[in-house]
Amino acid sequence: MSSLHTTDALLVVEDLRVSFAAGGREIRAVDGVSYQVDAGRTLAIIGESGSGKTVGCRAIMGLLPGTAAISGSARLRGTEMIGLSDSELRRHRGQDMAMIFQDPARSLNPTMRVGAQITEAITTHRKVSKSEARAQAIELLRLVRIPAAERRFHEYPHQLSGGMRQRIMIAMALACRPKLLIADEATTALDVTTQAQIMELLLELQAELGMGLILISHDLGLAASYADEVVVMYAGRIVEQAPAKRLFGAGGTVKMRYTRALLDAIPHLERPAHTDLPVVGGRPPDPTALPVGCSFAPRCPAVEDDCTAKEPALAEHAAGHRWACYHPCENGVSA
Amino acid sequence: MLATPAPPPLPSLVDARRLRSQRIGRALRLWVPAGILIGLLGICFVLPLVVTLPSSTNGNIIYNNEAPFSPGHLLGTNVQGVDIFSQLVYGGQLTFEISLSVTLIGVVIGGTLGVAAAYFGGWADAVISRVLDILLAFPALVLALVIAEGLGPSELHLIWALAVFAIPAQGRVARGATLTVRGLSYMTAARLSGTRPWRIITRHVLPNILPGIVTFSLLGIGIVVIIEGAIDFLGYGIQLPQASWGSMITQGQNIESVQPEYVLIPSIALVITVVALNMLGDALRERWGVQ
Amino acid sequence: MALVQQIQLQREAGARDRARRLTGSPALRVAGRRLLSAIPVLIGVTFLTFSVMSLLPNDSAQAILGLNASPSAVAALNHTLGLDQPFWQRYWHWLVNVLHGNFGTTLEGGSVNHELAIHVPTTLELLLYALVVSVALSVVVAALAARRPNGIADRIILTVSMLGLSTAPYAFAFLLIIVFSVKLTWFPVLSGAVAGPGSFFKNLTLPAAAIGFGLFAIYTRLLRADMVDQMQREDYIVTAKAKGVPPWRVLLRHALRNSLFTLITVVGLNLGGLVGAAAIIETIFQVQGIGNDLITGISNHDVPLIEGITLVFALVTVFGNLLADLAYAVLDPRIRYGSSNS
Numbered sequence: 012m013s014s015l016h017t018t019d020a021l022l023v024v025e026d027l028r029v030s031f032a033a034g035g036r037e038i039r040a041v042d043g044v045s046y047q048v049d050a051g052r053t054l055a056i057i058g059e060s061g062s063g064k065t066v067g068c069r070a071i072m073g074l075l076p077g078t079a080a081i082s083g084s085a086r087l088r089g090t091e092m093i094g095l096s097d098s099e100l101r102r103h104r105g106q107d108m109a110m111i112f113q114d115p116a117r118s119l120n121p122t123m124r125v126g127a128q129i130t131e132a133i134t135t136h137r138k139v140s141k142s143e144a145r146a147q148a149i150e151l152l153r154l155v156r157i158p159a160a161e162r163r164f165h166e167y168p169h170q171l172s173g174g175m176r177q178r179i180m181i182a183m184a185l186a187c188r189p190k191l192l193i194a195d196e197a198t199t200a201l202d203v204t205t206q207a208q209i210m211e212l213l214l215e216l217q218a219e220l221g222m223g224l225i226l227i228s229h230d231l232g233l234a235a236s237y238a239d240e241v242v243v244m245y246a247g248r249i250v251e252q253a254p255a256k257r258l259f260g261a262g263g264t265v266k267m268r269y270t271r272a273l274l275d276a277i278p279h280l281e282r283p284a285h286t287d288l289p290v291v292g293g294r295p296p297d298p299t300a301l302p303v304g305c306s307f308a309p310r311c312p313a314v315e316d317d318c319t320a321k322e323p324a325l326a327e328h329a330a331g332h333r334w335a336c337y338h339p340c341e342n343g344v345s346a
Numbered sequence: 347m348l349a350t351p352a353p354p355p356l357p358s359l360v361d362a363r364r365l366r367s368q369r370i371g372r373a374l375r376l377w378v379p380a381g382i383l384i385g386l387l388g389i390c391f392v393l394p395l396v397v398t399l400p401s402s403t404n405g406n407i408i409y410n411n412e413a414p415f416s417p418g419h420l421l422g423t424n425v426q427g428v429d430i431f432s433q434l435v436y437g438g439q440l441t442f443e444i445s446l447s448v449t450l451i452g453v454v455i456g457g458t459l460g461v462a463a464a465y466f467g468g469w470a471d472a473v474i475s476r477v478l479d480i481l482l483a484f485p486a487l488v489l490a491l492v493i494a495e496g497l498g499p500s501e502l503h504l505i506w507a508l509a510v511f512a513i514p515a516q517g518r519v520a521r522g523a524t525l526t527v528r529g530l531s532y533m534t535a536a537r538l539s540g541t542r543p544w545r546i547i548t549r550h551v552l553p554n555i556l557p558g559i560v561t562f563s564l565l566g567i568g569i570v571v572i573i574e575g576a577i578d579f580l581g582y583g584i585q586l587p588q589a590s591w592g593s594m595i596t597q598g599q600n601i602e603s604v605q606p607e608y609v610l611i612p613s614i615a616l617v618i619t620v621v622a623l624n625m626l627g628d629a630l631r632e633r634w635g636v637q
Numbered sequence: 638m639a640l641v642q643q644i645q646l647q648r649e650a651g652a653r654d655r656a657r658r659l660t661g662s663p664a665l666r667v668a669g670r671r672l673l674s675a676i677p678v679l680i681g682v683t684f685l686t687f688s689v690m691s692l693l694p695n696d697s698a699q700a701i702l703g704l705n706a707s708p709s710a711v712a713a714l715n716h717t718l719g720l721d722q723p724f725w726q727r728y729w730h731w732l733v734n735v736l737h738g739n740f741g742t743t744l745e746g747g748s749v750n751h752e753l754a755i756h757v758p759t760t761l762e763l764l765l766y767a768l769v770v771s772v773a774l775s776v777v778v779a780a781l782a783a784r785r786p787n788g789i790a791d792r793i794i795l796t797v798s799m800l801g802l803s804t805a806p807y808a809f810a811f812l813l814i815i816v817f818s819v820k821l822t823w824f825p826v827l828s829g830a831v832a833g834p835g836s837f838f839k840n841l842t843l844p845a846a847a848i849g850f851g852l853f854a855i856y857t858r859l860l861r862a863d864m865v866d867q868m869q870r871e872d873y874i875v876t877a878k879a880k881g882v883p884p885w886r887v888l889l890r891h892a893l894r895n896s897l898f899t900l901i902t903v904v905g906l907n908l909g910g911l912v913g914a915a916a917i918i919e920t921i922f923q924v925q926g927i928g929n930d931l932i933t934g935i936s937n938h939d940v941p942l943i944e945g946i947t948l949v950f951a952l953v954t955v956f957g958n959l960l961a962d963l964a965y966a967v968l969d970p971r972i973r974y975g976s977s978n979s
Contacts, residue, residue: 076869102881104881105880117873118872118875120876120891122894123894131890135880136881167971169971186880476681479678480678480682481685482909482954483678483951484685484951484954485909485951485954487917488943492690492693496692497692575805575808576805576807576917580920595807599811613804613805617804620802621799
């Protein structure tokens with residue numbers, strides 16, 4: 012039976028809540044989220060934009076603006092991260108937990124050589140000489156499979172291709188061998204081939220370094236291919252949570268309507284030609300005005316009266332598989 | 347089996363007090379300078395109609411050098427017995443008239459040129475931009491002084507001289523703003539759907555560049571006020587005995603070591619006006635989200 | 638594609654590559670293009686200068702011959718000097734002279750070139766003093782302000798800079814005089830000659846401060862706004878924070894670096910406006926620079942002098958803009974090193 016606290020747990024998040032004040036109103040970006048990542052395992056957090064998937068992880072890293080109100084618990088190897096001051100969190104950032112971002116073109120300082128950006132990651136946490144840092148940086152460049160590492164060291168970000176820039180980001184993130192790596196839409200801005208290469212690289216490095224990996228994405232296919240455990244978020248809450256094997260592939264039992272809709276929306280080769288794509292109708296809910304009851308109800312094809320009356324709780328209805336729905340799919344297909 | 351019950355409604359994590367003070371701060375930053383400006387305009391233009399002020403040009407030498415708050419003279423009188431408050435009021439009229447006219451001319455002519463240059467591009471843009479660059483490169487002060495010296499100082503000459511400076515400045519801003527708007531997708535859509543240029547400009551371009559132009563104009567009025575003051579200060583603008591804030595400073599400099607308030611009073615009036623203009627410009631920029 | 642066309646395309650491409658290699662780095666190309674586009678502006682400026690000056694009656698002949706000269710003698714001298722020629726001819730002669738470096742003779746008989754040569758350095762010293770100090774101070778102050786937006790330091794700095802922007806240099810000059818010259822007697826009221834570092838600071842500090850305060854205010858606001866914008870909006874700032882880089886380093890090493898570009902552009906663009914402020918300040922403090930010359934020249938109707946000085950001012954403005962563009966091209970690695978070559 013799954014318990015929320017196993018001894019291998021690298022990151023344990025409990026009831027994480029994040030709110031913002033914008034334009035005089037309160038936005039509940041993350042509304043009570045709990046999950047766990049183990050060393051050497053991959054967790055995928057899937058959701059649309061605005062679902063709170065990025066905000067939650069940034070809250071753990073302490074990268075949100077000061078106007079964010081964060082509560083709950085996020086323990087990295089037993090150390091509580093929520094509530095730490097910025098100077099305390101800084102010691103963990105880059106060293107114990109690291110993050111790579113979506114658009115490597117914008118995420119790298121355009122006026123600084125890439126080598127310098129990597130050595131900065133090293134010297135922030137370790138007291139090493141300049142030449143030692145340089146040697147380590149070049150080693151990192153080789154680790155992420157960048158050819159001609161010595162030459163690349165002195166180049167500027169705009170002189171590199173998108174895939175290479177993302178490798179630089181990974182090199183920076185791994186500079187101090189963190190235990191947890193968060194990849195926030197890391198492959199979204201890349202073309203499909205490069206995407207696969209980067210993902211393969213990430214998994215290899217994960218195995219080599221024994222890291223826990225969190226993949227944040229809107230792409231359910233990515234989760235299916237690379238994740239061990241999947242968390243689906245909607246409107247700031249977790250709506251389905253299960254090991255990947257239970258959700259995807261043959262005999263997959265997706266329960267939540269939203270997840271089902273996401274899966275159905277992925278185009279397959281086997282689809283008959285010239286049929287409509289079953290897209291999820293409607294738009295994500297306004298975070299300042301969440302509907303009563305299930306937040307997905309306005310867009311759900313199988314909505315019933317009790318859905319709009321009271322919000323369904325996230326409950327473990329089957330082994331290791333949690334969902335929040337009164338009328339889940341049966342046998343993995345929409346009823 | 348672990349069940350996480352549905353969480354109770356969240357007590358607000360965000361301080362309601364802070365939200366309210368944010369809103370109040372924003373409103374204050376907009377209405378305080380606006381109020382100051384309206385007040386100043388009122389004093390300069392409305393007050394003389396309602397209250398009879400002592401002459402701003404002629405003074406009784408018997409009553410010279412009165413201190414502020416003496417009876418009948420709110421801010422005292424100067425060396426020649428002229429009432430300082432009246433000088434401030436009538437000088438203010440001139441200052442506002444000149445700076446507002448100059449800016450208006452700049453917006454109308456410069457704005458038209460800038461929008462045309464950016465919208466039609468090609469040769470029109472090249473020519474207009476060069477002309478604007480040439481006008482901008484020319485020192486505005488010199489032009490105003492030469493015109494005053496050569497054609498004789500008058501309010502009208504001053505306005506046109508300064509307009510030569512305001513036109514290219516506004517033109518550049520309008521051109522830049524139009525270029526930004528022009529690149530937006532819905533603009534291309536409008537063009538492709540065959541809408542006539544005139545309609546596109548009036549219905550799409552103008553509403554979008556207006557916030558930028560207004561905020562820049564507020565700054566511009568402030569700059570013109572200062573330059574106009576400089577011209578008066580040098581003796582080339584509004585001629586004595588007509589009062590202007592700049593010439594009051596000039597007169598004051600001769601005796602400022604003895605009675606500094608002659609310099610301070612018009613200077614403070616200048617500073618308050620320009621600060622209010624700048625603050626208003628900033629607040630509007632904040633509200634309208636202009637760069 | 639036909640073989641012939643392929644060969645043609647290859648040849649064209651080869652020619653393009655050769656041309657590209659010949660013209661060297663992208664920065665040089667940008668510089669070249671900017672210079673070329675500045676030429677029509679310069680020509681236009683000379684034309685504008687000359688036509689504006691023709692508003693003033695040119696009394697050179699009268700001044701040379703003296704007040705008692707007969708009208709016919711004046712007319713004759715006018716003819717010799719070419720002052721009665723039509724506009725375009727005069728313009729052409731003047732332009733040719735200027736291009737040869739000869740700015741003509743002043744009303745008093747001296748050479749305009751000589752006047753410029755003596756007084757331009759003084760004005761340059763004054764302006765450089767004001768610029769350097771205001772830029773240096775503004776970087777420091779803006780960093781302090783941007784460190785904690787809407788904090789106490791930020792609010793104070795914003796207020797002070799708001800005042801700086803809104804105060805007329807000539808009014809501020811008086812304040813400076815009252816406080817520092819009259820009450821504290823640290824500096825002389827009227828500026829004497831500058832001959833060495835001691836007199837440099839003694840004589841030019843107050844005038845430079847009068848000009849510099851406004852500049853400092855503008856630059857501080859600009860830098861602060863840009864840095865705050867970078868810190869709040871740019872992704873690479875988040876990356877730097879995610880690495881665990883301390884906040885001061887993020888501000889200075891990452892945000893400031895990129896904000897300096899905007900500052901450089903503004904400094905270059907501002908150069909033209911500086912000139913007008915310099916003229917007034919020089920008059921107040923009696924600094925012997927070309928600004929002062931200009932004002933006295935205008936009241937004397939000394940047309941050749943005014944033309945020369947105005948042209949110099951306008952040239953400075955144009956070159957200021959050019960320099961700003963060039964600095965951008967040279968300093969921004971995206972332009973300097975061209976596009977991706979991986």
